[in-house]
Amino acid sequence: MSSDAYMSSDDDRPLGSLQNDGKANTGRGTANGYAKEEASDSPMSEDEDMPLSQVTAPKSEPVTPAKSLRRKRAAALDSSSEDDDTPLASSPVKQSAAISMPGTSKASTVNGHKAVKAESDGKRSSTAAKKKRASTKKGPPQKKLKREDHDASESPASEGEESTPVKKEKVSRKRKSKVKEETDAEVEEAGKSKSAKKRAVSKKVKDGADGSATPQPKKKGKVKDEAEDEEEVYKWWEAQQNNDGEVKWQTLEHNGVIFPPPYEPLPSNVKMRYKGKEVDLPLESEEVAGFYAAMLETEHAQDATFNKNFFEDWLKVLQDHPPRNKIKITNFEDCDFRPMFEHFEAEKAKKKALSTAEKKELKKQKDAFEEKYVTCLLDGRKEKVGNFRVEPPGLFRGRGDHPKKGALKFRVRPDDITINIGEGTPIPVPNMPGHWKAIVHDQTVTWLANWVENVNGNYKYVFLAAGSSLKGQSDMQKFEKARELKNHVDRIRKDYSADLRSKVMADRQRATAMYFIDKLALRAGNEKGEDEADTVGCCSLRCEHVTLEAPDFLIFDFLGKDSIRYYNRVSVDPQVFKNIKLFKDNKEDSDNLFDRVNTSLLNKHLASYMKGLTAKVFRTYNASITFQQQLDEGTPMNATIQEKLNAYNHANRMVAILCNHQRSAPKTHEQSMGKMRDRLRSLKYDRMKLRHVLFNTDPKYKKQKQYADDESDLDDDWIEDHEKSLKNKEIEKAEKKFAKDNEKLVQEGNEPQPDSVLQEKIEAAEAEYKRVAKERGTGKAKLKRDRPPEKIEETVQKLDEKIKTFKLQMDDREAGKEVALGTSKINYLDPRITAAWCSAHNVPIEKIFSKTLLVKFPWAMEVDDAWKF
DNA sequence: TTGTTAACTTAGAACTTCCCTA
DNA sequence: TAGGGAAGTTCTAAGTTAACAA
Numbered sequence: 001m002s003s004d005a006y007m008s009s010d011d012d013r014p015l016g017s018l019q020n021d022g023k024a025n026t027g028r029g030t031a032n033g034y035a036k037e038e039a040s041d042s043p044m045s046e047d048e049d050m051p052l053s054q055v056t057a058p059k060s061e062p063v064t065p066a067k068s069l070r071r072k073r074a075a076a077l078d079s080s081s082e083d084d085d086t087p088l089a090s091s092p093v094k095q096s097a098a099i100s101m102p103g104t105s106k107a108s109t110v111n112g113h114k115a116v117k118a119e120s121d122g123k124r125s126s127t128a129a130k131k132k133r134a135s136t137k138k139g140p141p142q143k144k145l146k147r148e149d150h151d152a153s154e155s156p157a158s159e160g161e162e163s164t165p166v167k168k169e170k171v172s173r174k175r176k177s178k179v180k181e182e183t184d185a186e187v188e189e190a191g192k193s194k195s196a197k198k199r200a201v202s203k204k205v206k207d208g209a210d211g212s213a214t215p216q217p218k219k220k221g222k223v224k225d226e227a228e229d230e231e232e233v234y235k236w237w238e239a240q241q242n243n244d245g246e247v248k249w250q251t252l253e254h255n256g257v258i259f260p261p262p263y264e265p266l267p268s269n270v271k272m273r274y275k276g277k278e279v280d281l282p283l284e285s286e287e288v289a290g291f292y293a294a295m296l297e298t299e300h301a302q303d304a305t306f307n308k309n310f311f312e313d314w315l316k317v318l319q320d321h322p323p324r325n326k327i328k329i330t331n332f333e334d335c336d337f338r339p340m341f342e343h344f345e346a347e348k349a350k351k352k353a354l355s356t357a358e359k360k361e362l363k364k365q366k367d368a369f370e371e372k373y374v375t376c377l378l379d380g381r382k383e384k385v386g387n388f389r390v391e392p393p394g395l396f397r398g399r400g401d402h403p404k405k406g407a408l409k410f411r412v413r414p415d416d417i418t419i420n421i422g423e424g425t426p427i428p429v430p431n432m433p434g435h436w437k438a439i440v441h442d443q444t445v446t447w448l449a450n451w452v453e454n455v456n457g458n459y460k461y462v463f464l465a466a467g468s469s470l471k472g473q474s475d476m477q478k479f480e481k482a483r484e485l486k487n488h489v490d491r492i493r494k495d496y497s498a499d500l501r502s503k504v505m506a507d508r509q510r511a512t513a514m515y516f517i518d519k520l521a522l523r524a525g526n527e528k529g530e531d532e533a534d535t536v537g538c539c540s541l542r543c544e545h546v547t548l549e550a551p552d553f554l555i556f557d558f559l560g561k562d563s564i565r566y567y568n569r570v571s572v573d574p575q576v577f578k579n580i581k582l583f584k585d586n587k588e589d590s591d592n593l594f595d596r597v598n599t600s601l602l603n604k605h606l607a608s609y610m611k612g613l614t615a616k617v618f619r620t621y622n623a624s625i626t627f628q629q630q631l632d633e634g635t636p637m638n639a640t641i642q643e644k645l646n647a648y649n650h651a652n653r654m655v656a657i658l659c660n661h662q663r664s665a666p667k668t669h670e671q672s673m674g675k676m677r678d679r680l681r682s683l684k685y686d687r688m689k690l691r692h693v694l695f696n697t698d699p700k701y702k703k704q705k706q707y708a709d710d711e712s713d714l715d716d717d718w719i720e721d722h723e724k725s726l727k728n729k730e731i732e733k734a735e736k737k738f739a740k741d742n743e744k745l746v747q748e749g750n751e752p753q754p755d756s757v758l759q760e761k762i763e764a765a766e767a768e769y770k771r772v773a774k775e776r777g778t779g780k781a782k783l784k785r786d787r788p789p790e791k792i793e794e795t796v797q798k799l800d801e802k803i804k805t806f807k808l809q810m811d812d813r814e815a816g817k818e819v820a821l822g823t824s825k826i827n828y829l830d831p832r833i834t835a836a837w838c839s840a841h842n843v844p845i846e847k848i849f850s851k852t853l854l855v856k857f858p859w860a861m862e863v864d865d866a867w868k869f
Numbered sequence: 870t871t872g873t874t875a876a877c878t879t880a881g882a883a884c885t886t887c888c889c890t891a
Numbered sequence: 892t893a894g895g896g897a898a899g900t901t902c903t904a905a906g907t908t909a910a911c912a913a
Contacts, residue, residue: 391903399881399904445876453903459875460903474877523879524907537906561906562880600871603908616878616907663881668896820881822899827879850899 234381236469237476237859247443248470252421254376254385254448256428256436257462258369259412260392263287270343273336274327284321288314288408291395293340300397306406307332310395313408376448376464384465385448390417396455400533400563407455416451446470456531467855476859479830481612482620483869488610489621493518500575506596510605512579513538513597517615520568521622521658523561524599524615535559538615539599544589552577566660623655623828628869630654631837640801644843646808648834653816655824663820669813676810683806684711685722687799690792692781697789707796719776727769734761825853830869831860840865 263283271278272289281289292301292310300306311332318329329335354362373388390412398405414434421427423441430436437451449462464470492514499511516522516538525537536545536558545558549569554577556568572580583593599615606613630651636643666672688711694701701707735758742752768784775781831849835857838845849857 387902389902397882397904402904447876450875456904458904461876463877478878526907532905535905562882562904564881599907600909614908661880666897672896823880852900 233858234469235858236473248446249422249443250379251425252376252378252443252448253425254421254428255372256419256430257388257390257417257449258373259390259414259430259432262432266290266340266343270339272340273338274323274329275334276336277327278325279323279327279329280325281323282321285314285317285323287393288317289337290340290344291393291408293337294344295395296337296341300395300406303405305401305403306395309404309406310408313406317408378464378469381469383468383470386463386465386468388448388462390451391453391460398533400535400559402533402563403531404455410454412451412453417449418451419449420445420447466852467858472856472859475856478620479624479832482617482624482830484610485613485617485621486625488613492606492609497573500573500579506601508579509583509594509597510602512576512583513594513602514606515573515576517602517618518622519572520556520570521619521660522566523619524602526599533559533563535561535563537561539594539597539602541593542589543584543587543591543593546580546584546593548577548581548584554580560660564660564662619659620828623659623824624830624833624869626658627651627655627824627829628833631833635837635841641843641847642808644841645847646811648837648843648848649816649821652821652825652829653819655828656819656821659824659828661820661823662818665817669817673810673814676806676813680803680806680810681714681718682722683799683803684714685719687711687796687803688714689781690796690799692775692779693783694789694792694796696780696782697792706800716777720773723769723772723776727765730765730768731762734758734765825849826856831857832863832867833869835860836863836865836867839863 265283266286271280272293273279292314295301315329323329370388374385375382376385377383391409393411394409396402396404396407396409414430414432415437417430417436418438418440419427419436420440420442427436427439447461447463451460452458453460496511496514496518499507500515502508502511517524523537525540527540528535536542537560541558545556547555547557549555552571552574554570554572556566556570558566560566580593583595587593587595603614606615606617631648634650635647639647691701691707694707738753738758738761745752772781831853834848835845837843838848845854845861854861
């Protein structure tokens, strides 16, 4: 694509200023060289002098119909005065690994960045800097802490007020002609007459194994049988694909969603305190207090923003539902939620203490209740629904420095929820009072229900489960698209490498951004709003996030998705280094590094190479191709399963590091590593003893290499401690056995053994300890019972294997303590790579894919050994 | 042209179950 | 056989992206 394609008259403007809140990047005089059109290798070149960037006039927040709808709704909720309102309810990582740069054959350390978790006071831009930044994200609905009751028994007027604009909102976009919306009454009527007319278009395919046709989809009400369910796996990947990408289903039947149970008040003796006095809270305010009390010992309750937001929202609830004993709550510090916390803890303990049978019974009841929601009928086939449980009310657990963390998340009710279901299908009845907000029949989307959440105004959806055909198809398409990139990537790389020197600033910036996305697997990086945590991706990087280190190193340090810190010191193409120097020139730390690139422009450019190509595809492509290369290069031949698994995990880990997938190290990691080290030494001790026995038997063993070397990490002090502990364990064991035997004897009406029996055993253990102590340091040993040397040789060999396997497990655990392997396994690694690898190396796939993953990836399981990404 | 919305994927935390060791 | 810790699963926040609207 010609670089001129993006050269509009506006191109002179730094994009940052186009998107900010009106305070454009002004005030730095005329020296802001980055605002020019043409780029030059030298930041000092005279070409740099360009007109001042145009300033965008301050804008008030535009109000779109959907937003206005939400505001209207919020206002309506706010103005409600009904009394029956129910309140609704790090440690631093040092990862360093040398792995092949995606798309290059040379090994490099580019991706071996250090991944470090954000600390609470971690890398943040100043508030001032933040304010300078663009604020493009949609505004949240106005805060409202009261709401209208939309109970089924309410007047139709309120229903109408809500549903009319909703219709507008829901069908305003692409689907005007496809979506038909009905009122509950209309739908119920229609359901009665039309339910028989099902357009079952599912096509069962022949089972690959036996060639026999699989049975037609089960009719509703057929007796459930697990074996039968097995047979019913619909192999959509073998069926003829007739997916135009628009219509996702023909018929859809489901039972809606499960609402959480209503709030159960605390026992009358459990009360929070204010200034030491018990507060008699009405249900509504008690519930919200309870949300906080339950989190008292989590990190959330230590967070000032969280506490502030919670308290503000709670005060609003308290305004309408004040303490019955007239206590005036005004100061957060004077609140003591501990009695509530302790009550919850006690309840938890009670639940934990239930017998297995009781727990089973509860589970059975829960399963029975949920059964009808777990699955739906999609094109006549039974499919699992994913999140059919509506999110319960609570406090918003925003990550990182989210400005709204701690805010009250309302209880979602039927009149908040839009149901998407097949036309003519019976409409589910909510399991709590109220009517659905709306019913739609939109075949172009995959969701079964949605609602708008109150804290950020985000849409929430109920989708099918990961193992469903819809999700599976989309997953497979994702990987196929990533594979298709193989055919284009050389050209794309060639082009952006050339564009790194482009005279057009916008092109040069875009090329540099593409370099990062390709080489470092950065996310696209959309702009974010003031009301969100300050995190960035490639296009939204600010100058403060990248530091130059001569001759060619860049140090990236920023908070990415989920406020996870991305830290990487990486050697880059000298031209990239020059470019970053140029882009940073004359800018402030808080300015956008790429002022002429945004995700939209970047993705449009990518799409010109390949249909559907976006920044995200690069991440999938680079993850999978890296994984394939790592497996191909790193899998040992003629190795044990454990060794192969280690190679697999290593490859997986390289991808996780590339993608910066982190987890907090298990709290007990150090302790458990310590235990493992002890166990390893103990195995080595056993080996040493056996070697010494062999030496004692025949000096020839000393000359044999496999026996000659000492176990390196066994020092004298440790050996002494270990032998003492062996002795103590022996004595303990004898004592236990003695007590147990006596108990049995007494039960059988016999005399217990005399103490002397135990004493003898203790003395024997002491004697053995003394004997072993004498052997210490002599290089020779004897067994309690003689064994032929061949048998001892055999045991040493077995111990060698055990030690080797154990060491591998330890290495694996240590290397992976702060790396989350799951995310890449679930989202980025083409499962066919794993299936082919397992098959080629005789590794049972169950060792790698959990049950859920096997269910998620059935489409990938039939590839042959030679399959490559 | 630019910002917004809706729909979907990706992500770590939180919770639950399983398995191994003592 | 309990209980501690790891693995597996669920939950929901936080991204990306295409289409749409002003």
